[in-house]
Amino acid sequence: MDKLLTKKVEELxxxxxxxxxxxxEQNQTIDELKIELKQIKAQLNAVSKLVSNHK
Known part of the structure; x- marks a missing residue:
């Protein structure tokens, strides 16, 4: 019985x-995606400003 419990504890x-x-690993991926999203938002804002200036 003790061996079985020890084995289960090891498995867990x-x-x-x-x-x-x-x-x-998932948290690191989330952090990287947050940075990428922030960069994309900045690029989108820059493009939006350019489009607004040309109207």
Missing amino acids: TLYLIEKDAKER
């Missing part, structure tokens, strides 16, 4: 480690 520990790593 490994699962949590993998899940944590995946979460960090």
Whole structure:
């Protein structure tokens, strides 16, 4: 019984480690996408200003 519990604890520990790593990776991707979105918004604003000036 103790071996089974130990095995399950080890499995859960490994699962949590993998899940944590995946979460960090997803958070990094989110941060990168936020930066990219901010840049795209700035470009869109610049284009909008150019279009407005040419009307």
